[in-house]
Amino acid sequence: MRREFIAGNWKMNLDRGGAVMLAERLRESLTNLDDIEIAVFPPAVYIQDVGRVLAGSNIGVGAQNLHWENEGAFTGELSAGMLKEVGADYVIIGHSERRQYFGETDDTVNKKLKKALESGLKPIVCVGERLEERESGRTIEVVDRQVRAALHSITLEEMAEVTIAYEPVWAIGTGRTATPQQAGEVHSFIRKLISELYEGDIAQRTRIQYGGSVKAKNIKELMAVEEIDGALVGGASLSADEFTKIVRYRE
Numbered sequence: 001m002r003r004e005f006i007a008g009n010w011k012m013n014l015d016r017g018g019a020v021m022l023a024e025r026l027r028e029s030l031t032n033l034d035d036i037e038i039a040v041f042p043p044a045v046y047i048q049d050v051g052r053v054l055a056g057s058n059i060g061v062g063a064q065n066l067h068w069e070n071e072g073a074f075t076g077e078l079s080a081g082m083l084k085e086v087g088a089d090y091v092i093i094g095h096s097e098r099r100q101y102f103g104e105t106d107d108t109v110n111k112k113l114k115k116a117l118e119s120g121l122k123p124i125v126c127v128g129e130r131l132e133e134r135e136s137g138r139t140i141e142v143v144d145r146q147v148r149a150a151l152h153s154i155t156l157e158e159m160a161e162v163t164i165a166y167e168p169v170w171a172i173g174t175g176r177t178a179t180p181q182q183a184g185e186v187h188s189f190i191r192k193l194i195s196e197l198y199e200g201d202i203a204q205r206t207r208i209q210y211g212g213s214v215k216a217k218n219i220k221e222l223m224a225v226e227e228i229d230g231a232l233v234g235g236a237s238l239s240a241d242e243f244t245k246i247v248r249y250r251e
C-alpha cells in the first residue's frame with residue numbers, strides 16, 4: 001500500500017563537479033527500480049545542475065529548506081517558486097540541524113509545510129527527539145508535539161503528499177542507529193497519531209521514513225520493520241556505491 005521512498009540529503013557538501021559526478025553515477029546505478037521512489041537533495045546552488053543530469057531518470061531532486069513567503073526582504077532565503085523554477089520537486093522541512101542551528105521552530109515548520117504543499121513541492125517533514133529527551137523518557141511527548149504542530153491546518157487532501165521522517169537527533173551523523181525496535185515504536189506512534197488527526201485511511205497511506213546513520217549494513221533490518229517505509233540518508237548518500245547499496249537493499 002505504501003511505496004518505499006529512499007532519500008539522500010547531501011547537506012552542505014560537495015562542489016559542483018562532485019555533485020554532478022555523484023548524480024551521474026546514481027543515474028547509472030539506480031535503473032530498473034520501479035517499486036521504489038528515490039530523491040536526492042543537493043545544496044540549492046547545485047539543484048539545477050543535478051536536475052539536468054537526472055532529467056528523465058527515476059531519481060527526483062529536492063531542496064533542503066525553503067522560506068514560507070513567496071518573495072520579499074528575506075536576505076539569504078529561497079522561495080518555493082524559486083526552487084521549483086530550478087527543478088526541485090521535493091523539499092525537506094524541519095531537519096533537526098535547522099531546528100538546532102538556525103532557529104527552526106514547530107511554527108516555522110508548519111508555515112513551510114503549508115507553503116510547500118500550496119506550491120506543489122513534495123515535502124519530507126522531519127521530527128525526532130534529542131538525546132536528553134529520550135533519556136528522560138520524553139520521546140513520545142516530543143514527537144507528538146512536533147507532528148501535531150507540523151500538521152496544524154494541513155488538510156486531508158494535502159496530507160496525501162506528505163512524507164514524515166523520524167530522525168532521532170542522537171542518531172544523526174553519530175554512527176549510532178536507533179534499533180529497529182526503537183524506530184518501530186515511534187513510527188507506530190506517529191501513524192496512530194495521524195489516524196487520530198485525519199479521517200479515512202490516510203494514516204495507512206502516509207510514508208514514514210527512518211533517518212539517522214542509515215548505512216548499507218543496517219538498511220535491511222530497518223526496512224524489515226513493517227512501519228518503516230524508507231530512509232532519509234545523510235552521510236552515506238554522498239557515496240554512490242553506498243547509496244546504491246542502500247536503495248538496492250533487497251538484492
Ligand code: PGA
Nearest residue numbers: 172173212213233234235
Ligand atoms: P546521517 O544523517 O545519515 O548522516 O546520520 C541523516 C540526516 O540528517 O538526514
